[in-house]
Structures are given as C-alpha cells and as structure tokens.
Amino acid sequence: MNIYNDELQTTLSKNAPRGTLLPGSRKNKVLLIAIAIIVVIGLIPLIFGVLSQANNPAADAGQNVSSEQLATPQASDSSPATPAASEAAATPATEAKVPAVEPAVAAAPAAEPAPAAPAPPAVDTNLYTVVAGDTVGSIAARFGVNMNEMLAANGLSGYSVIVPGQVLKLTGPAVPLIEPAPAPAAAPAQAAAQAAPAQAPAPVAAGWTIYVAGSGGQSLVDACIGPIHYTPTDAYALFITEHDFCGGWARFSGIGVGQTVNIPGYGTYTVTGRGQVPNPGTTNNVAAVFGGFPAVVLQTCIPGTSQMLVIGLN
Helix, strand or coil, X not given: CHHHHHXXXXXXXXXXXXXXXXXXXXXXXXXHHHHHHHHHHHHHHHHHHHHHHHHCHHHHHHHHHHHHHHXXXXXXXXXXXXXXXXXXXXXXXXXXXXXXXXXXXXXXXXXXXXXXXXXXXXXCCCEEECCCCCCHHHHHHHHCCCHHHHHXXXXXXXXXXXXXXXXXXXXXXXXXXXXXXXXXCCCCCCHHHCCXXXXXXXXXXXXXECCCCEEECHHHHHCCCCCEEEHHHCCCCEEEECCHHHCHHHHHCCCCCCCEEEECCCEEEEEEEEEEEECCCCHHHHHHHHCCCCCEEEEEECCCCCEEEEEEEC
16 A cells, blocks of 8 residues: 555646645645744844843843852952052051040039938027016026026016017026116206205005905815905905916016005005915914004915915905
8 A cells, every 4th residue: 555655646736837846745744834923933032132132232241240249259369459448457456546535524412411401409508588477487497497596687676567579588598687787867957956956756555456356265266266365364354365377476576665566446555574384374474473463464385395475465
C-alpha cells in the first residue's frame, strides 16, 4: 500500500503542471505559516520591551548601576582614600569631635527662710488687772498671797479704792504710800490785802452711800444679795454686814475716818473710827475697839486673814 502511494505521488508530481501544489507540500506550507505566526507572537513582547527601554533610558541606567553595585564590592574599599579622608585618619582619636556641652543652668538661689514668728511677749505672772467686783482681799485670796503684803507692794492702804482696769502687783517690795499733795496756798488778794493772806478752804469730807439689801440673819448674809441689816445685833447697834467675797471689802475698805456715810432708810452718819476684830468674834470685841458701841457698825471680812474690818459711824 505504501509503495503504491509513493508511486502515485511521484506520478502525480511529474504529470502536474508547474505551480500546482501537491497535497503533501500543502500541508508543509500550512505548517510553516503556523510556525511563523507563533514566532511573530513570541517576538511581540520582545519588541515592546525594546521600545520601553528606548523611551526610559534613565531607568535602565539606574538598573545597571544598581546591578553593578550589587555585583562589585564597594568602591570605598578599593579606591584610594581622598586627602580629607587621609587627614581624618591621621588625626588622633583624642581629637575626635566632642559633642558640645550645654552650659549648666545656674541653680536658682535658695529661698531665704521665712523669719521666725516673734515670740509672744512674756506674761508677768506677778501682775493682775482688776475687773469689776474685785477687791484686794479677794485677789489675794485667789492667788494665795498675803493681803497686807499685796497692799504694801502696790502702795495701797486699807482705805484705798481699786477700780477695774487697774494693774496690781501680787507680791513685791513695799512701796511707800503716796501722800496726797497739799492744797496750794490761795493766791494773795489784791495788794491792799497782802498783809493778811487768805486762808485755804477747809477740806470737804467725801461722802459714801451704802444701800441695804435686806434685813435678817446669817442666811441672808451668806446669800450675797448685798449689805444686810444684821438684826441679831440690834440690841447693841445697827450692824451692816457683808462678806468680803460678795463685795463687802470693796464697798467698805475705802471708807475713812471723818467721811460721811449715807444709808438710805437709816440716816446719814460720820465715820468716827476703824479697827479690826477676830473672825469669828463677839460684840465685846467690837465694843473694845470703839470704847463702846457706835450708832452703826459696818463690818466685813479682811480677805486672806482671820480678821474682820469694823467701821464705827455716829
């Protein structure tokens, strides 16, 4: 069969006119065309690559440089050192650039300590300021000092009167009593009467008023309601009595001989004597001081002592 085909094909090729394609040569030509088409298709990407390289030569140069840098060792390792580099290498390590140090900020001056608060003034414990209702005797009893010494330390007597706000010494050396200044002599009269200087007016005795708060016995005196008409002694005299701590000392201690005492409801009297009797005492002790019984007797305890002040009025 194959021999037949070969012979037939040879016969056909000899007898065929020029330009006529035989069946076998036609297949070959189709095959060549197909190959050519495949080659052209394969060349298309290559052609576009060449065109893109022509349009962007800088990118190729950068790629070449990068390739060379990756392929070859760094030029600084093999190239000779520049003069500047040589000088830097020759400079000793100690001359390496030292980072600048910022100047230290001056420390703020330490704040001056606040001045210490002034110490409170020392309080003199030997001084006392009188308040309303105080008497020398009550002050002496409160602070445990001797009343007579306290009077002497302040230049006071049993007749002195203290007032609120007055500052007293509790103890201390005796201070001499301040005598009242004598009354200045009256200016001489006119020249015609110079031979007989005018007489100074007689001093007028100061007056006191004692208000009696009630009448009764010791319970009323102890109630501290004020001076009491002590009725148990009416057989001897009119006794006006008050405790020192109730105000009797403050009321009676300044009354002196010669002064006038007004007792509303009882009359006006003149002081004829002062003295002291034991506490407790008796009417006989009072009579011994005055040589009998005066019309009125004012009496109160002397603070800090076991004595009573008695004042006779007539």
